Amino acid sequence: MTNHPRERERASGVGDAGGPQADRTGGAASERPRRLRALVYGDVDMNIIDGSAVWAQSMTQGLAAAGCEATLLLKAPVTTDRLVAPLTSAAGVTVRRPHEERLVPEAGQRGLTPEQAVELMVRLDTEERFDVVVVRGRRLAIAAAQDEQLAGRLWTYLTDVPQTVAEMNATAVSEISDIAVASRLLLCQTEELRGFLETSVPAACGKSVLFPPVVITPDDATGAGTPQEPLKLVYTGKFAPRWNTLEMTELPAALAERGVPAELHMIGDKVHRDSPEWARSMSKALENTEGLVWHGGKPRAEALQLSAGCHVGLSWRAPEMDASLELSTKVLELGALGLPVVVNRTPMHERLLGADYPLYAGEDVGSVADTLTLAADPEIYREAAERCRAAADGFSLERAAERLKGYLELACPSAPTGTDPQRPLKVVIAGHDLKFFTRLADYLTSLPGLDVRLDEWEALRNHDQYRSRELAAWADVVICEWCGPNALFYAEHKRPDQRLVVRLHRFELYAEWPRKLDIDKVDAVVCVSPYYASLTRELAGWPTDKVVVLPNWVDVDQLDRPKLPGAQYTLGMVGIAPSRKRLDRGIEVLGELRRRDPRYTLAVKTKQPWDYWWVWNRPEEREYYERTYRTVQRDPLLAEGVVFDPFGPDVATWLRRVGFMLSTSDDESFHLAPAECAASGGVPAVLTWPGADTIYSARWLHDTPAEMAEGIHAIVSEGRFDAARSAAKAEITENYSLRRVCDMWTDLIVHGKVPEPNDPAGVVTA
Structure with a gap:
């Protein structure tokens, strides 16, 4: 569908999305579409039971449960089918074995190299076009990102990436950026990993989504429910130094000293041999430790059955693992079986199990043994087991399938009613700066039934005239982002059977171009708010029915993330230049609040005014x-209460710590930041600039900074923060969610349908 090189290179990652989707529909939109096809490949050995192999199994099962025809491509020859066997008989699943099928004759017994795997995936994709290609493994993802055929359909699962600032060097950022650009989605195991990636790699922003571990346990595998003697401890997985598996072998003796008879059951056969001396000690302990039962490697179902016959799970790790941004699948599996698990105290585990969970481990064998003596108490045991079971409920295959269905709808939407993918509607999006239209363009490009091409002008007046003329002659519908020279050009070259839509911003409203535009050639002028639509009609003198309102979009799904503790005391501002953004009023609000409670702070995410030459060169702006x-620096009350954060696309991560978003401007056409904060689970706080009441409901509007501060403090001090943010999210989701706005644009493009005016006050919930 998108054939021009400039479209294929766009950072959206959508790539040549029309190909697989057009094929998926199989003809006119009225025909029943075929099931989506997904290819899964992990740079993992399915013969070894560890988290990565379990991921490959559960990802395949999850995609099949979400309605896909899922193909799992194996890396290595099958020497034990402990993980593969359950898939061979699963509905909707195909397992491809490159070694047994001799698909890659030169492949070694240790498995495919990343390059061999990518070459084979491309070959299989040529034979049977896949809608989604899911990959895991950094080296593999780097190789896959370099192949143009897979670009735009990759769902890359990221775990083996740097997880600290020190490790995230320039090379790592470059590699992960390439992966992000080529991927449609980046699947992150935890919110912590997603936030770190977005902060470190700008290209990851807007593409990173959550795919936590999936827990699948046998129906007949349930824990004992109460502790018994001997207290049976269980560990499953790899044997490695940082996993404290050698130290675990000392626990039966340590518990005996405390009067608690105990057995340690260890399941697994992968001993890390980076240190030969440690490996010998580990192997000796497995074979000769009194009170230790080593079961060796077992099929996953059998390993879970053995675990269910024990009383307490172990996931005690070395302190350096506390900073990990990954969540142990084993903790969740054992919890699903009904076992309490001994884990390190980390922010992630506290969020999962609660800060008062009774079985947090210390750093040495003695402290862990002390924790396990608590597990021998039936009341403490039941509480810990219930916490783990409740936590595991959120990671079921059903939840994973539901999550994947949502991502499939996002990445592979169906053709709009009234379109024919075999004869798509030809759409051009033209403008010098498409940053405010990018997500809409991504969505429109992904739709079967639309053939979307971009005419990206080099500057406001500079463009490739040959290409623009070619596109003007080709298009059925033209969308001009900005009412500038681009709109004048396409109006001049418009055909009678063609539709022209122009989106007008505040910037152009007072410029010369609207007065020069032949409005008779324009089918619709789009404004983002009713106030600016009315102002446009008044200033331009255009017919009322030509000016329509399609609001700005808010990516509610991306922004919906858990708030960090204390977020209700953090005010936010995004962008403070030029001076009409009125940072001084935001500081005034902060001062009023800090006089009441010093916990209030103001986080400002922005470029500095001197970063904009057109601002800093004006004496009144600089002054x-x-x-x-100077006011902030000299007032002790304010000096410690204002934090400036760097400008960047990682807004969703930044918003996790913001409870209230201030809009203190003299005027705005829409002001997206308060809406984004509401979508993130925060509360808008808006001064009544002209038109604010047509975008936000009255409960978020304030007449003065003092009234704004009073309103914020009342919400916090009276315990109404959760209720207020729930109402705000409902309002923004109803009015401005990306999916709703995309549907509105699709109706306008395909059917010429004008949406009903927005009424923010009509959707506020209590």
């Missing part, structure tokens, strides 16, 4: 900022 910053 304003010098005066405002």
